[in-house]
Amino acid sequence: MPPLIQQLTLHLPDHQVITDDLRRLAYGTDASFYRLIPQVVAVIESENDARAVLTAARQNRTPVTFRAAGTSLSGQAISDGVLALIGEGFATFELADDASQVRVGPGMVGGEVNRRLAPHGRKIGPDPASIGAAKIGGIAANNASGMCCGTAQNSYRTLAGLRVMLADGSLLDTEDPASIAAFKASHAALLGELDRLGRETRANAALAERIRHKFRIKNTTGYSLNALVDFEDPIDILAHLMIGSEGTLGFMTRITYQTVVEDPFKASALVFFPDIRSACEAVIRLKPQPAHLAVSAVELLDRPALHSVENKPGLPAIIRELGEDAAALLIEVRAGSADALQDKIAAVHTAIAGISTVEPIAFSTDPATCDMYWKVRKGTFPAVGAMRRTGTTVLIEDVAFPVPALADATLDLQALLRHHGYHEAIIFGHALEGNLHFVFTQDFGDPAEIDRYARFMDDVCKLVVEKYDGSLKAEHGTGRNMAPFVEMEWGKEAADLMRRIKTLFDPEGVLNPGVIINDNAHAHLENLKPMPAAEDIVDRCIECGFCEPLCPSHRLTLSPRQRITSVRELARRAAAGEHPGSMGEDYAYMGLDTCAGCGLCSTACPVGIDTGDLTRRLRGRRLGDAARAVHAWTGEHFGAFSGAARLGLKVGHAVSGVLGDGLMKRLSGGAWRDRMPLPGRAPAERRVAGDPVVYFPTCGGRIFGPSEPGEQQLGDVVQEVLVRAGYAPVLPEGFEQLCCGQMLASKGMADAAEDMSNTLEAALMKASDNGRIPVVMDASACSARMQKHLAGRLKVYDFHEFAHDALLPRLRLTRQPGPVALHVNCSVKRSGADAKLRTLLAACVEQIVEPDGVTCCGFGGDRGFVVPELNRHALRHLDAGLHEKAPAGCACGVSTNRTCEIGLTAETGVNYRSVAYLLEACSRPADSIGC
Structure with missing residues (x-):
């Protein structure tokens, strides 16, 4: 056993030290187009675990990368050393009494934080498109923003405090005076240097203004140098440098956000313009609106982006008739009252008056219509991914321009894409912030194609930096993708300042090396992820990881993304004539036996992939003649x-x-x-x-x-x-x-x-x-x-x-007090019939309990009998969730699938039965005898 692994096993339980080939590959895959296979995956559940990993990494001169959900797009969540996977022990949540602040662990999914904040009319500021899967650790480490938060409500601007572990294992809690005092005593040199860097930077008028200028638009290229000009206290400087540092300066073990208002009234309009310039002129007029009339989001879609989604159901028919120079803006307004919402809608009409539109502007307040508009906008990236040629990778780049130059920059970007032969490319983005995403497909298996990509990226960088002085990364983080171009964007003086910061915090270079600071000019062209053809039903997968929070086997064995990654590698080995090795044997259990086949992954997948279909296909191929005969007999003699x-x-x-x-x-x-x-x-x-x-x-x-x-x-x-x-x-x-x-x-x-x-x-x-x-x-x-x-x-x-x-219209019901536990099984969720189930239950009982953190129960037909650990893992949070919401216990539980009810009953001791039992009890002519 290598010394590194041996040392880790002395401090971590065996199940938290992962060394098998299958899971090192699968767990080490993120949403980017890069791949590094870690020597070991160490699951960390506590600060002590994190410190043990850092100690082992330092002593064995091995790099360590802290990884949350791995939805990152620029290669910052992978490692060829130790991949420290943030476990559920860090999924903590603590809300202030007035809901003005929320203290969360890095293992919490951003969407779950917002779901818990929603009853209080609050949310966190960052709103990345991946918020349903991305975790707080990654959101803060990348300073992710999104469609509505702009630069005013990102993690940097809404940070209220954090708890961070440095490379030497020391801890600082910026909300604890005792911790601050201890840190000042133990790390006086570090804080003194931060103080000096801050004073020098603020005194350097040209550099200070350069920094302020760079952060007037979205910018996640390099470190958050604005911390040096925005703050004077070195503790504040340290805390804000951590935001956007991508795990290269320390590990944030807890973060406190100032929450922001989630306005209850919303309206959206999809506005079509004859050309990009007209659309961008509308953006320029909308940008300076006063706060009480300001729009919440303005999303730009160019004509190719509209083509990619024009056949989606529910969209206006005119979208298919637009000219080839057309563009669209998806505009959203939000307010605290219906009257205020109408005022904002009127302000949009006034601002855009006189600009040519294809048809009159029409806002909708219908939630279903608005939701459809936003789903279509979010579907542009995966739409390109779904249509790409098998074996190619879908790339999404992320730049920002000054808003006044947005029209010219967009047209230049379109021309550049055409010049390099990326004719399938689309452009969309958060226009109000000058933030554009462009999506294209790339073959990294062909050296000539890699050379084309290299030439294209050189030209993109020249366009963004030299012509428009924009940001090469606006919200996706620098990662490995833009690390070689940080100095080009910032200049040598600022880049050298970043190098000093990296050395100050991580003198041994242990923390996520190669990310943000990388002197290898070709780093963005190395360690490229292969995307070989595997199975037609999953070849469209872009490995984004959106599926993972819903999967009952995630973190027990594999998630849907990890299953597809593994099948691709096995297919690559087969095509190359290589032996599958232990991966093939391990996949039988981890990939096939423990897949519930529930299909919930398809409800979160941007391209609708049901990994259960893959599992069923591969299970069928694995069956021997004897097993087939038995199953065939079962079907023919079912009685x-x-x-x-x-x-x-x-x-x-x-x-x-x-x-x-x-x-x-x-x-x-x-x-x-x-x-x-x-x-x-x-x-x-x-x-x-x-x-x-x-x-x-x-x-x-x-x-x-x-x-x-x-x-x-x-x-x-x-x-x-x-x-x-x-x-x-x-x-x-x-x-x-x-x-x-x-x-x-x-x-x-x-x-x-x-x-x-x-x-x-x-x-x-x-x-x-x-x-x-x-x-x-x-x-x-x-x-x-x-x-x-x-x-x-x-x-x-x-x-x-x-x-x-x-x-219901025919029965006279006597409502019971409850509480009654409800489990909405995966079939009901997939069919969209869960609203009817909740309405039916509400007609029968006054208190309904739906525990947090439970998706599919994992029983999966007979999986609950064959691999009962899957059912136990899927329901590991159920008992605590029931107790939290119903401390005195539930009268009974209801669901709509008998095998699901068997597992739910076994894991909780609560008798789960079909909702028919409750309906029968409540509709009896005599007094109800209860659940």
């Missing part, structure tokens, strides 16, 4: 399989009654769960008068009965509610032999699963009189599969959807 499963449950309960659940779990490898359901049974058809409705009891409810003795079977409960509402349930003929095929599909048996779906379709068609009678199913995953299978031929309702639409 017998169901009977055998129920018998197994009966025997299991008999054995556990003698040996106990603990021993039973050990003997079954974890498949036996706490409060394992009793054997289920098929319901008998209720022959009553009423409006006909076809009810298909899914196999989950037929095999797995209730968890509590004496409770009714699911099929009986559903029928009781239907009858009570005046419906006459019709069960499909031979329903006990039928299944939608979901269980075989999840194992990769696509053809056999399709046969099962077809058989069920025939039975449902017959029972529903070819679709005349509505069809209801009682498990969301099965409903979702058949809704997709039968789309356009037969309408299928999940039970909660039918209950919302058809049963």
Whole structure:
């Protein structure tokens, strides 16, 4: 064992020291087009862990990079040394009583911070497009901004305090007087030098003015030198130098933000102009509006950007008819009241009056319309990525120009892209700040193409710096991408000042070397990430990492991004004739066995990739002939399989009654769960008068009965509610032999699963009189599969959807006090039917508890039995979340999928059941007996 690894294992638990080839590659991949494979990934959960990593790195002369979510685009979150992965121990949140400040750990996702601030009408200032996945550590370390925050509300401007660990392992808490006093005693030399640098810089009139000028527009090129002119106290200077330092000066272990107001009233307008110059003239007029009339955001889209999204549903038809010189501005206004919002809308009309537009300006206050506009704007980058040729990389560069020069700069940039042959490129950006992003595709597998990229980047830098004195990086951070050009933008005097700062904080060069300060003129052309063709269903992946917060296996084994990265590497090795090595063996468990296949990743993916589809395909290829035969027999004799499963449950309960659940779990490898359901049974058809409705009891409810003795079977409960509402349930003929095929599909048996779906379709068609009678199913995953299978031929309702639409108007409900725990499973989330579920539940109960930090439960059909650690990991925050919101406990839990409910019950001790049980209890003629 290398000394570095040996030293780390002395201070960190084994599961926090990752050395296998698969995860070093997968965990070391960020959203940039660079790749370095770390020697070791060290998961840090505390400041002691971080100090141990720094000590080991220094003693072994090995670089260390602190990594949060890895959504960074410029190569600043990778390492060929130690990758210190920030763990959940740093996902801390503390809100001031008046919500004016929030103290958060670097492991908190920015979007989650805002979700918690929303009830207080507040948010954090930075609003990067990646905020749903990016973590606070990266947001602050890159001084990320976004569409609305501009330069006034970024991390630098809204910083209230921080706690930082330096390369020597020392800590400074700028909000703690005792910590400041101790640091002044122990690091007097460092603070003295900062004081001297600040005084020298402020006394150098030319340099000080140069710094102020550079930060009047967005700028994340190099260090935050404005700290030297904005502050005199060396503690303040140190704190603000950390912002935007990309982990090269220290590790911020906690950050306190001044929160900003989140205005409740919003309106957006998508305004089309005949040309770029007209659009930019509108921006120039909007920029100087007084504060009470100021717009919140102005996004510019050039004609190629509009082409990339013009076929998105809901967009105005005129977008497809625009001339080739056209452009658009997406303008948003926000206010604290409806009247103030109208004043701002009127101010926009007044400001733009006289500028030619393709059609009159029309603002919308409809949330769905506004959300669609912004989704389309955010979809421009991935739209190019999705259309790129397989094997190429999608690049997004990030520059800023003085706003008065924006039109000329945009036209020059378009011309430069065409000159170098990037005809697919698009330009969009935060026009109010002069901040432009340009997106293009690049083949890094061809030396001639790399040379083209090099020549293009040289010309871009000359354009931005020499012609317009702009910023080479406005909000994405310098990283490795622009490190060779920092001196070109800033000049030698300022660049030398940055070098002095780096040496002062990190004399041994341990912290993220090669980032921000890099004297290698070709650094931006080295360590380029390969993007080989792997599987057509995931080749469009741009490795942004937006999927990761939703994935139930993330940080247990692999996330969707990491699965795709790994499959690409395995494909590359296969194409090169290389042996897959241990990666192939490890991927079987980490990539395939522990993927829930829930598809939630597709809801966050900018190009809609469902990595579960990849998993199902690869599982199918892995199956041997014997396994295929068994699965095929299951599909052909499903009634017998169901009977055998129920018998197994009966025997299991008999054995556990003698040996106990603990021993039973050990003997079954974890498949036996706490409060394992009793054997289920098929319901008998209720022959009553009423409006006909076809009810298909899914196999989950037929095999797995209730968890509590004496409770009714699911099929009986559903029928009781239907009858009570005046419906006459019709069960499909031979329903006990039928299944939608979901269980075989999840194992990769696509053809056999399709046969099962077809058989069920025939039975449902017959029972529903070819679709005349509505069809209801009682498990969301099965409903979702058949809704997709039968789309356009037969309408299928999940039970909660039918209950919302058809049963609520007919039932008289007595609301219960609760609290009742709600789990919205992944099928409901993907279908967008979660609002109906919440409305249905609200009609039944007064207090609903939805714990934070829970996405998919990870049960994944049978995954909860086969790899129970996936279910436990996915629900690791559930128990604490329930207790936080309902300290006295919940009366029960509800969901809409029987297997999900089994895992939820096992992990919490709360009895989770179908929402049908609650609806039945609340609709009884007599007093409700409760959950």
